Amino acid sequence: MPADDPAHRLAEVHAAIAKAARTAGRPRDAVTLIAVSKTHPIAAIRPLIDAGQRVFGENRVQEAQTKWPALRAAAPDISLHLIGQLQSNKADEAVALFDAIHSVDRVSLVTALAKAMDKAGRRPACFVQVNIGAEEQKGGVAIADLPALLAEARGAELPVAGLMCLPPAAVEPAPYFALLARLARDEGVAGLSMGMSSDYPTAVTLGATHVRVGTALFGTRA
Ligand SMILES: *Cc1c(COP(=O)(O)O)cnc(C)c1O
Secondary structure, three states, X not given: OOOXXXXXXXXXXXXXXXXXXXXHOOOHHHOEEEEEOOOOOHHHHHHHHHOOOOEEEEOOHHHHHHHHHHHHHHOXXXXXXXXOOOOHHHHHHXXXXXXXXXXXXXXXXXXXXXXXXXXXXXXXXXXXXXXXXXXXXXXXXXXXXXXXXXXXHHHOOOOXXXXXXXXXXXXXXXXXXXXXXXXXXXXXXXXXXXXXXXXXXXXXXXXXXXXXXXHHHHOOOX
């Protein structure tokens, strides 16, 4: 099997997760690998499904709508996670398509998602995205506003599964992962969606329950 074979890459990522979990004294099955397939065509995704991967992440509703109905027809047990920013006017479509939404970051979106979930009769797991590095250009709720947003989400009966973050680029991510873990503890939230191709082993040692890995599985995006 060549080293760039998708199944081989998948095995390597699983091994790295298992190693990091062991280092931290955490059970391997406490960590879910989300294979981030954004920008990659159906033909690139199929080999990973064939290799047993079942949890995937996309960052745009419209792109996911074009790719996943066909892929799901072949593997109905797939779990699809939205990891990108979501506009309130796309809440209905997101609720219909995704099993988890990692980008809940404002009250207006909480309201739109609650309405969409009531209408659809399905309730995807929700992660509240935190702007962990207080970066102006990034999505996510400010740390100071997190308790109020969580209260809104719980009040609206969104199934709050955890917190999500994207640390600032090009700096050591560990302090940001540790901060998100502490916020989750303080707020009584179980899940931690953190860690990407460059840093997922670190995230696992600091408590990640969901790592979002694209490049390490699919190669560089165009
Ligand atoms: C693209 C993306 C990822 C995956 O990034 P890689 O570096 O390719 O692993 C993870 N999380 C979010 C929110 C993304 O947009």
